[in-house]
Amino acid sequence: MLVDQIAVFLENRKGRIFALSDLLAKNGVDLIALSIADTNDFGIVRLVTDNNDRALEVLRRAGFTAATNSLIGIEVEDKPGGLAEVLKIFDDNDIDIEYLYSFARVEAKKAIILVKVADTDKTLEILLKHNIKLLDRSI
Amino acid sequence: MKYFNETMETMKRSELECLQGERLKSLVARVYQNVPYYREKMDAIKLKPSDIKSLKDITKLPYTTKSDLRANYPFGTFAAPKRDIVRVHASSGTTGKLTVVGYTKNDLQAWAECCARSLVMAGCDEESVIHISYGYGLFTGGLGMHYGSELLGSMTVPVSSGNTMRQIMLLKDFGATCLCCTPSYAIYLAEEITKSGLKASDLSLKAGVFGAEPWSEAMRKQIEASLNLKAFDIYGLSEISGPGVGMECYLQNGTHIQEDYFYPEIVDADTLEPLPFLEKGELVFTTLTKEGIPLIRYRTRDITSLDDTPCECGRTSVRMGRVFGRSDDMLIIRGVNVFPSQIETVLLNMGDKIGPHYQIIVERINNLDFIEIQVELTQKSFSGTVKDIERIRAEIDHDMQSMIGINAKITLVSPNTIPRSEGKAVRIIDKRKI
Numbered sequence: 001m002l003v004d005q006i007a008v009f010l011e012n013r014k015g016r017i018f019a020l021s022d023l024l025a026k027n028g029v030d031l032i033a034l035s036i037a038d039t040n041d042f043g044i045v046r047l048v049t050d051n052n053d054r055a056l057e058v059l060r061r062a063g064f065t066a067a068t069n070s071l072i073g074i075e076v077e078d079k080p081g082g083l084a085e086v087l088k089i090f091d092d093n094d095i096d097i098e099y100l101y102s103f104a105r106v107e108a109k110k111a112i113i114l115v116k117v118a119d120t121d122k123t124l125e126i127l128l129k130h131n132i133k134l135l136d137r138s139i
Numbered sequence: 140m141k142y143f144n145e146t147m148e149t150m151k152r153s154e155l156e157c158l159q160g161e162r163l164k165s166l167v168a169r170v171y172q173n174v175p176y177y178r179e180k181m182d183a184i185k186l187k188p189s190d191i192k193s194l195k196d197i198t199k200l201p202y203t204t205k206s207d208l209r210a211n212y213p214f215g216t217f218a219a220p221k222r223d224i225v226r227v228h229a230s231s232g233t234t235g236k237l238t239v240v241g242y243t244k245n246d247l248q249a250w251a252e253c254c255a256r257s258l259v260m261a262g263c264d265e266e267s268v269i270h271i272s273y274g275y276g277l278f279t280g281g282l283g284m285h286y287g288s289e290l291l292g293s294m295t296v297p298v299s300s301g302n303t304m305r306q307i308m309l310l311k312d313f314g315a316t317c318l319c320c321t322p323s324y325a326i327y328l329a330e331e332i333t334k335s336g337l338k339a340s341d342l343s344l345k346a347g348v349f350g351a352e353p354w355s356e357a358m359r360k361q362i363e364a365s366l367n368l369k370a371f372d373i374y375g376l377s378e379i380s381g382p383g384v385g386m387e388c389y390l391q392n393g394t395h396i397q398e399d400y401f402y403p404e405i406v407d408a409d410t411l412e413p414l415p416f417l418e419k420g421e422l423v424f425t426t427l428t429k430e431g432i433p434l435i436r437y438r439t440r441d442i443t444s445l446d447d448t449p450c451e452c453g454r455t456s457v458r459m460g461r462v463f464g465r466s467d468d469m470l471i472i473r474g475v476n477v478f479p480s481q482i483e484t485v486l487l488n489m490g491d492k493i494g495p496h497y498q499i500i501v502e503r504i505n506n507l508d509f510i511e512i513q514v515e516l517t518q519k520s521f522s523g524t525v526k527d528i529e530r531i532r533a534e535i536d537h538d539m540q541s542m543i544g545i546n547a548k549i550t551l552v553s554p555n556t557i558p559r560s561e562g563k564a565v566r567i568i569d570k571r572k573i
Contacts (some may be wrong), residue, residue, distance in 0.1 A: 007523025
């Protein structure tokens with residue numbers, strides 16, 4: 001019911017994000033989604049890949065600080081209001097979103113929203129009640 | 140006014156040495172009687188107070204260090220009963236406990252006298268308006284100069300540190316003639332004065348008494364030009380009393396040590412053998428009259444030299460050169476003493492939230508000191524959220540602030556990115572060029 005993500009700590013130094021993507025490329029890992037949270041001194045890169053186990057292994061071996069997290073993956077129609085409809089449910093139920101990122105599947109006319117909340121179980125229950133389409137680990 | 144205390148300041152060397160000898164004898168007798176710490180130390184080398192017959196016998200006495208003060212924290216090296224102690228000050232210790240000093244009424248009087256003499260050396264008198272931007276509190280800078288200025292009879296403006304815009308307003312409105320602060324703050328102040336649209340000539344400053352951190356002749360030229368004043372170097376440390384242990388006269392050629400109160404020696408920092416005049420070594424002081432916390436042959440860790448050639452100003456005291464460095468790893472950041480061991484203590488208390496390696500980077504940006512502490516995150520402590528990293532950083536930040544008393548920038552870096560070394564780790568990178 002949940003989507004696995006890899007979070008990688010990156011210092012604000014030249015070439016770090018390139019080193020990360022280059023490493024994944026050389027190990028044949030395909031990126032499905034990527035988002036960066038940045039602060040003054042460091043960033044956290046969040047990735048969903050076609051092979052998270054492999055990605056985690058190569059990243060750690062190369063000295064990156066990486067952790068895995070589970071996110072709620074939601075599929076909506078790729079049309080105006082697709083995201084807002086889902087977020088209204090979060091809002092109505094007072095669910096705080098820690099962070100969120102999304103990507104579109106243009107051919108399928110679908111958009112995927114990946115959400116991190118504090119209480120995942122409760123959120124899943126509410127989303128299911130509203131017949132929201134949830135993704136599992138194989139995006 | 141030429142001297143604050145002409146008799147003492149211009150006393151013949153032979154007479155001064157005689158006075159120092161008498162004071163030393165009574166000091167040794169007093170500490171042997173009143174301070175178990177000193178008695179034990181002297182007993183251990185079978186030295187009796189009666190073995191100290193004149194000033195030259197001082198070399199028989201054992202040294203005292205900051206760690207001796209720490210081991211006897213807080214009041215173990217005090218020689219006066221608590222009811223006679225009227226004030227305490229404190230400076231950084233090496234691992235979190237402060238180095239505490241206590242003053243009797245006589246000690247405060249002597250200290251104020253030293254500061255008053257110092258202000259006179261900077262050309263001040265009863266007509267002066269003395270603006271004191273040293274911090275007031277446990278730090279000796281503010282209150283030390285304050286009581287010296289009052290004893291001299293000058294108008295004393297106890298501004299303390301911080302709020303630069305207000306400082307500038309008061310300097311101008313009150314017509315301050317003398318500024319007391321750290322040299323780096325003086326440079327910063329000059330820049331802020333320019334930014335505010337004022338000129339140094341809009342102020343009435345004639346002299347600046349700058350200390351609490353090492354500075355250079357280049358900085359002196361810069362300060363004198365930008366603030367349109369004569370810049371004087373003042374030396375002191377809280378263990379010995381505070382500012383005013385030494386002060387430059389108008390010839391600006393070394394700080395005159397107030398030798399009737401503090402007997403200086405220069406010793407080899409490794410062998411502890413006394414060194415002759417003009418040779419560089421570690422500065423050691425014996426407080427000849429102090430009652431609260433008399434210190435015998437206290438190792439300051441400051442590396443400098445002493446010059447006994449007569450000074451044209453008429454004062455007969457020896458003069459101390461610039462401080463070239465330290466014989467320990469103490470850092471002076473914006474006038475505050477910081478020991479790397481204090482920083483390490485905070486980091487060790489964080490447990491496995493952070494890695495064991497760290498690096499301290501000190502820089503001077505726009506004439507102000509900045510300290511950055513780089514710490515490695517651990518695989519375990521990384522959860523993937525910014526919030527959790529910020530929480531670790533805030534925790535270190537908070538503990539660091541209460542340990543070292545100043546703000547340090549805490550930077551979390553990836554594991555294994557702080558350079559390892561085979562031998563002694565390079566923990567401190569001091570990029571300041573003073």
